[in-house]
Amino acid sequence: MKLKLALISLVLLGLLVKGCKKDPVANDEKLDGVHETTPYVLEHKPWYPPFRLPVDNQLTEEGVMLGRMLFHDPILSLDSTLSCAGCHIQKKGFTDGLKLSKGIKNQIGTRNSMALANLMWHNRLFWDGRALSIRQQVLGPIQAHNEMSMNLFDLMKRLQQSTRYQPAFKKAFNADQVTPEFLSKALEQFLVTMVSFNAPIDKLYGRTDTLNVISASALRGLKLFMQQVEDGGADCFHCHSNVPFFGNTSLNGSMSNNGLDMTFSDKGLGNVTGNETDNGKFKVPSLRNVEFTAPYMHDGRFDNLEEVLDFYSDQIKLQSPNLDINIASHNKQLNLTAQQKTDIIEFLKTLSDTEFMDNPKFKTPF
Ligand code: HEC
Ligand code: HEC
Numbered sequence: 001m002k003l004k005l006a007l008i009s010l011v012l013l014g015l016l017v018k019g020c021k022k023d024p025v026a027n028d029e030k031l032d033g034v035h036e037t038t039p040y041v042l043e044h045k046p047w048y049p050p051f052r053l054p055v056d057n058q059l060t061e062e063g064v065m066l067g068r069m070l071f072h073d074p075i076l077s078l079d080s081t082l083s084c085a086g087c088h089i090q091k092k093g094f095t096d097g098l099k100l101s102k103g104i105k106n107q108i109g110t111r112n113s114m115a116l117a118n119l120m121w122h123n124r125l126f127w128d129g130r131a132l133s134i135r136q137q138v139l140g141p142i143q144a145h146n147e148m149s150m151n152l153f154d155l156m157k158r159l160q161q162s163t164r165y166q167p168a169f170k171k172a173f174n175a176d177q178v179t180p181e182f183l184s185k186a187l188e189q190f191l192v193t194m195v196s197f198n199a200p201i202d203k204l205y206g207r208t209d210t211l212n213v214i215s216a217s218a219l220r221g222l223k224l225f226m227q228q229v230e231d232g233g234a235d236c237f238h239c240h241s242n243v244p245f246f247g248n249t250s251l252n253g254s255m256s257n258n259g260l261d262m263t264f265s266d267k268g269l270g271n272v273t274g275n276e277t278d279n280g281k282f283k284v285p286s287l288r289n290v291e292f293t294a295p296y297m298h299d300g301r302f303d304n305l306e307e308v309l310d311f312y313s314d315q316i317k318l319q320s321p322n323l324d325i326n327i328a329s330h331n332k333q334l335n336l337t338a339q340q341k342t343d344i345i346e347f348l349k350t351l352s353d354t355e356f357m358d359n360p361k362f363k364t365p366f
Pocket of ligand 2: 225234235236237238239240255256257258260282283284285286287290293295296297298299308312324325326327344
């Protein structure tokens, strides 16, 4: 371990020295080696919220492409069998369809894979909210022993020796040395380009004034979703807030206990902060593409949306510790009718962006 630390320090020191020396004007040979990058144009449509792009990681064609290659390449896992895309399958809204994710060597994880879309608007990442930025997040699954189980030091060596990646890092970041920072920046660039705003609901909200784009049932569902319980609604929006339902910019970084359990085998945010008052709080997931991301909840306990609606209708644990105020305040089961549940599900289906789930820009480049 000590030896590894010493080696890492050496590499870092080497980088620093190189960084200081780099003076492309003074050194013609170096100038030749510097690659111009091409800005990546992430189109902003009028019905999108303002972009929240990382200021210190400008999107470039080369960087996004490198991130895309890495996302789809099992090279990131210890035995080179599992890529990010292995657990984040595009046509399933970038989830894996499993109750709990399966890492290398068939190791079963402890949580359900999360949908990926519109991540630049999420304040926290992971079910327990432990990462505050995409860049911080991406190194997690690579190193997690029940996911890709890869040691970063070995991974840097592997990428550095790869005839595919060494030049790709050079092109994207003018990097002579592959480092965890460039790796995470490349993945961040790719992940922020995954913008999804072409679901029927987006047409309703931002693009046209016509209500005809969604069915009468879905419209009734939308109303139930948005209305307070006192007004006869199901009051989902207080937590799954924000019209176009990227759902993660509200109170407490959007970590809440929606009343699944009385005791918590997974403490969620409580594990991260150590505060008992955070036990049972999980990230309020975005409901975008939710039709395709079953099974549901952090532990995949519900197989379909019908089960989710049955839960919200009459199985909420009203005595659950730290139950969110938005549920605790009405302190009763919703007792939705069969029609109301159907309507809400019909509405949830209007959050499906099939164009996004088939967008060639996110598919494997290999
Ligand atoms: C073994 C399956 C698996 C692999 C491989 C995997 N993920 Fe995940 N991903 C998950 C699971 C499970 C979660 C939720 C984990 C948690 O909350 O602890 C998750 C969460 C995420 C999130 C957070 C999303 C959100 O809304 O908070 C992002 C982003 C993500 N993964 C990207 C990646 C990237 C990039 C890679 C490759 C470097 C990757 N994942 C590899 C299963 C996987
Ligand atoms: C108190 C806040 C809150 C309210 C109100 C709320 N939710 Fe949730 N919802 C959450 C949280 C938190 C999760 C994740 C819980 C977990 O996995 O532990 C979640 C998960 C879900 C999921 C699963 C998504 C996935 O990717 O696994 C669906 C679907 C959902 N909610 C729909 C609804 C609907 C429909 C309503 C209204 C009837 C509603 N929610 C009301 C906080 C809330």
